[in-house]
Amino acid sequence: MKPVKVGVLGLGTVGGGTVNVLKRNAAEIARRAGREIIITRASAKDLNKQRICDTQGIALTTDPYEIINDPEIEIVLELIGGAGPVKDMVLKAIENGKHVVTANKSLIALHGNEIFAKAGEKGVIVAFEAAVAGGIPIIKAIREGLSGNQIEWLAGIINGTGNFILTEMRDKGRDFADVLAEAQALGYAEADPTFDVEGIDAGHKLTILASIAFGIPLQFDKVYTEGITKITRTDVEYAEQLGYRIKHLGIARKTPEGIELRVHPTLIPERRLIANVNGVMNAVLVKGDAVGPTLYYGAGAGAEPTASSVVADVIDVVRALTSDPENRVPHLAFQANALVDIPVLPADMFRTAYYLRLNAEDKPGVLAEVTRILAEHQISIEAISQKVPLNNETSVPIIILTQITLEKEMNAAIAEIEALKTVSGKVNRIRLETLG
Amino acid sequence: MKPVKVGVLGLGTVGGGTVNVLKRNAAEIARRAGREIIITRASAKDLNKQRICDTQGIALTTDPYEIINDPEIEIVLELIGGAGPVKDMVLKAIENGKHVVTANKSLIALHGNEIFAKAGEKGVIVAFEAAVAGGIPIIKAIREGLSGNQIEWLAGIINGTGNFILTEMRDKGRDFADVLAEAQALGYAEADPTFDVEGIDAGHKLTILASIAFGIPLQFDKVYTEGITKITRTDVEYAEQLGYRIKHLGIARKTPEGIELRVHPTLIPERRLIANVNGVMNAVLVKGDAVGPTLYYGAGAGAEPTASSVVADVIDVVRALTSDPENRVPHLAFQANALVDIPVLPADMFRTAYYLRLNAEDKPGVLAEVTRILAEHQISIEAISQKVPLNNETSVPIIILTQITLEKEMNAAIAEIEALKTVSGKVNRIRLETLG
Incomplete structure (x- = not known):
């Protein structure tokens, strides 16, 4: 057959990596695909910029529409x-009857419904494996590999920068701001790290994963996001x-009441495999009703891991x-009309369990008051421990692990605990999932 | 469209699990596949046997050929x-123009080349995701998810029984024979456990994985297999x-000289994720040139995990x-003619590193002799430690970790070490892989 x-x-980074992989592995790829795949044209804003790839044999242009x-x-x-402008490019390519492959998570999370509708009309494919978890074939795994299952929940480390920061904080007892600065120097984190550390980037990816897991439209605006900026060394150690x-x-997570879509710091038992995913690596744990828990691990970013998926x-x-x-395999795993x-x-x-840290006066009766408030909100305590006050402090840190409870009740209880005269400052609350 | x-x-177990999953998740499956999938007929040797599945609506027969x-x-x-007889059934089904899905690892490992050739002639698909690592979509991941890569190596825990035994030996300090007896009582291990503990079952699965990773024919007869029967509590502890x-x-592993296909006990660093895969769970670590290391984890057996893949x-x-x-996606990931x-x-x-354990007399000069022999065979030592003799023993256990070396040299060195008068008994040798 003719080359494609x-x-x-x-x-x-991703474009250059893709050119490199398609060229280096051309023979192996042709052995698999049954025909040659060749890049004939490429666009870039600045044609004089130094590239990570060899563009020999590729006609370059600054105008993407020449290619489209x-x-x-x-x-x-x-x-x-x-x-931004990329949305119009993709829509125009579809309009022109071309298939599209993208690594663009925000494009799919924010405009995927419109893009897939258009692709459906024109009978073309828009593929986006590289948009979530870099080189891990997680879209394919959920969409095709687990297609016999009802997916019950999934939980993923889907932002490498955030995981690098948390890993360093734990392994080396470092502070958040310190590690963030290093991540920026190493090029893991952007100059504006908001997307990574506030959970926006993870929220985009979660939007996509939830859609293919449950057969729901893409709806990033309904994802709850909470960043890691408030995580302290103290909490990591406790x-x-x-x-x-x-x-x-x-x-x-699919519940009888609806779907939970949430990005936040989470305590997980250290014996879980996913608790041991460190540094910039990504992993997604998926629970299907037939298969049980499955985990997918690999590089979540970088030129060639992302190119692997592209x-x-x-x-x-x-x-x-x-x-x-x-x-064909539907874009979002389920038939568009389903x-x-x-x-x-x-x-x-x-509904989740919680880790609570609060500072109480070292006086009798404080614990009784705190536990009374929790009980009044139907919150069961899994474990409670009072730490030794440091140096000359008069307040003592109290750590509480709760059982699964309704977040509304927890918020109300925290407000009452914070109002106690014997408790100083805010209650630090981190959600806890056993992922069992 | 009409139901399929x-x-x-x-x-x-697998047939019953598959009936259950296809029935329970029929609505979800139709939402994905775009049409209903219904089991109209099933065969079983004994129609009066108690089943794990509800066969209502399914016409039963004792003769598989009625269905074929x-x-x-x-x-x-x-x-x-x-x-056994299953091979003829599958060939006949293909002959009749039917697509086949199988969970049968030995069938594919031993007769896959013939089966796929026939399927190619007739233009039908023979799918076998369930044949390796139960519910983990590892065939799809390698064949499609990593299709842009040159796979360099893969390493898998692909026999749950063996992993259960090794996990129990480590966690509870138990002996091999003791745990095996329990595994048999629990139904994890067959009455004849040879296939599991001697690595035959893992060899079948490795044969399939290697074929789709490297684009080579299935060749089980060339797989080196070594079981876990000689692993002792002592080695687990050291x-x-x-x-x-x-x-x-x-x-x-693909090397410049050829391909290594081997199943054997292996020391791996405990910090690797795969070292923490415990009990009956399976996991496969795959190293691609573009993506780097990726890992796939899940249940390797059982009715519904296997059904998930089917x-x-x-x-x-x-x-x-x-x-x-x-x-179509080729059966063995690469075009049949490629x-x-x-x-x-x-x-x-x-070529691999080694852990060696030997018993030497507690006399000066023994270590010098052992290390001289290793040096003469160009074997570099990574670490060496002499343990305290137990009780009244006059010999001391010596543990040596080597760097990567040619197995031929290692075998020759071991023979010379065993011939030393100051060394008693056999040298216990276990291969070591850093999987880095």
């Missing part, structure tokens, strides 16, 4: 990123003493070129 | 197991002291019913 001609938009409108190009790789690690998780998508598309558009708008729960209705 | 009619051969020859059946699920766990791994295959087949047979017969290396040519 591919056009690449963007020659940065080129009738010879069958597959467009959108590797520019961001949800968690450790109790047999837990603190990880920044994206969690999607190229896998390209090969999938090449295989589907001759297929019946009505009988997506169900199950309600996404507000944070008040989350 | 499926026939099931075998209603034991039924023109209404589009997909045959071979869930009988074993490589490994632990050195920061390692002993796991029974299936390893496939049903996923069925849905894949349903989606491919309308596709061009020439442009498989390459790379030589499989004999054990003598393996």
Whole structure:
């Protein structure tokens, strides 16, 4: 068969990595796909910039639309990123009947519903394996590998920067701000780290995972996000003493009342495999009703890990070129007309366990007051421990682990505890999941 | 579209689990596949036997060929197991133009080349996700998810019984024979445990994984297998002291000289995620040139985890019913005409590190002799430690970790060490992999 001609938009980290992998592994890829896949054109903002890839044999342009409108190009790789002008490029490529492969999580999370609807009309594929967890084939695993299951929940370490920071805090007893500065110097974290440390990036990825797990539309605006900026060394150490690690998780769970979509720091038992995923690595734990828990681990970012997913998508598309558009793997794992708008729960209705840390005066009766408040809100205590006051402090840290409770009740109880005269400052609250 | 009619051969653990999952999740599966998938017929040896599944609505027979020859059946699920009469059933189903889904590792490992050739001629699919690592979608991950990579090596815990035994030995300081007896009582291990503990079962699975990773024919007869029967509590404990766990791994590695295919007990650093895969769980670590290391973890056996993979295959087949047979995902990940017969290396040519345990007389000069022999065989020592003799023993255990060396040299060195007058008994040798 004739080679498939591919056009690449963007020659940065992911674009450059993709060019390198497609060139280096061309022979192996042709052995798999049954035909050659060649990049004939690529666009970049600045053609004089130093690249990580060799662009020999590739016609370069600064205008992405030259590629999008080129009738010879069958597959467009959108590797520019961001949800700005890129959306129109992707829609135009679809309009032109081209298949699209993208690594763009915010594009899919924010505009995926519109993009997939358009792709459905035109009978083309928009593939996005690289948008979540870099090189881990997690989209394929959930969408196809676990397709016989009802997915009950999933929990993922899906932001490498955040995991690097938490790992360093634990392993080396360092402070958040200190590690963040290093991550920025190493290039793991952006100059504006908000997307990473506040959970926005993880929220985009969780939006996508939840959609393919439960067959619901993409709805990033309903994801609860809480960052890791308030995690202290103290909490990391207390968690450790109790047999837990603190990880920044994206969690999607189907409950009888609706779906929980939440990104937040979470205590998880250290014996869980996912608690031992360290540094910039990603992992996603998926619980299906038939298969039980399964875990997928690998590099969540970087030029070639991301390219690995982009190229896998390209090969999938090449295989589907001759297929019946009505009988392909649906974009969001479920048939477009079978997506169900199950309600996404507000944070008040989350059900989870908690770690609480509060500072109380070293006086009799304080514990009695705190436990009375928890009991009044139907919150059962799993463990409680009073720490030795440091130096000359008159207040003592109290650590409480609760059983699973309604978040609304927990918030009300915390407000009452904070109002106690014997308790100083805020109650530090971190959610806890056993992931059992 | 009309429902797809499926026939099931075998209603034991996997067959029963598959019936249960396909029935329970019928609505969810139809939302994904775009049409109903129904089991209309099933065969079993004894129709009066108690089943784990509800067979209402399914026409039962004792003759598998009634199903294989039924023109209404589009997909045959071979869930009988074993490589005996089942081979003819699968070939006949293919001959009749039916797609086949099987969970049968020995069938694929021993007769896959013939089966896939026949399937290729007839333009049908033979899917076998459930044949390796139960519910983990590892075949799909390697074959499709990592298709942009050159796979460099993979290492898997792919026999749950063996891993259960090694986990118990480590966690509870128990002996091999004792744990094996319990595993048999619990139903994890067969009455004849040879397949599990001698690495035959893992060898079948490794054969399949290696084929889809490297694009080589299936060749079980070239797999080196070594069981876990000689692993002692002592070795488990010494490994632990050195920061390692002993796991029974299936390893496939591409080297410039050829391919290593080996199943054997292996010391691996305890900080590796795969070292922390415990009990009956399975995990496969795959190293691709672009993606780096990725890991896949989940239940390696059991009715519903295995059914999860069977049903996923069925849905894949349903989606491919309308596709061009020439442009499907190839059975062994690479186009049938692109498989390459790379030589499989004999054990003598393996390159790996080693853990050695030997008993030496407590006399000066013994260590000098042992290290001289290793040096003469170009074997570098990574660590050496002499243990305190127990009770009144006059010999002392010596533990040596070597760097990577040629197995042939190691065997020669061991023979010379065993011939030393100051060394008593055999040298206990366990391979060591850092999996870095």
